[in-house]
Amino acid sequence: MKDMRPAGRFLHLYRMGGLTPAIASMFDAQNAQQMAFIRSIMKEQRKHSLYDIPLDTVELVVFDLETTGFSPYNGDEIISFGAVAVQGGSVLEEQKYYSLANPKRTIPSNIVELTGITNEMAEAAPELIQALSGFLEFVQRKILIAHGTGHDKHFLNSALWKTSRIQLQHRLIDTIMIAKWLNPKLPSYDLDYLLDMYEVPVTVRHHALEDAVMTAKLWSKFMAEIKARDVLTLGDLYSHLSK
Structure with a gap:
């Protein structure tokens, strides 16, 4: 039976x-x-292999997440996804993705204050699997870029495992690593410091889409310096960053 x-x-x-x-x-x-x-x-x-594609033409997505805290393995959840498309060093601001996600838990008051996402907004938001699916439909097979990828990768892997029992396969580029390679003696590598240093206008901080767009513009500034160092392909860039 x-x-x-x-x-x-x-x-x-x-x-x-x-x-x-x-x-x-x-x-x-x-x-x-x-x-x-x-x-x-x-x-x-x-x-999918992209190592030989010139950096001038490679398709990328710069993204950011807002979360209820810092540990997805201790109950913290994603509350918003923000992403913008980039080709080479050009930010394609008309190609964006943004969605709130229902964390199925109370958002701490300090996170509400920081992000502007209230518990009422979160309760009315799409389920995690819907927001995540929309994000991946926007990303497709493109390279992912974020500022401080460790935090975002942990949350994406947790969400992927929770919803689909799978882990992230996309390649990631961390703008902190690039900044450290280009400018090894800076006193800080946080996003606010780098935006100010590279004269990227600040719009709204701690909003997933706005942070993604500002990080994309920072990447665009980095690209000029990267090419000046004769780094022309994605493989070249990964090789330099791994040293």
């Missing part, structure tokens, strides 16, 4: 028809479709 408890039913459907029907048996149809999409993006990303 077949085991038709949830785990047994999932395994039976997986053996009979593959992952997507099995997922659909455990979740509603919309979430199952989004989960399958997220997994397909990660699978395709593993096949």
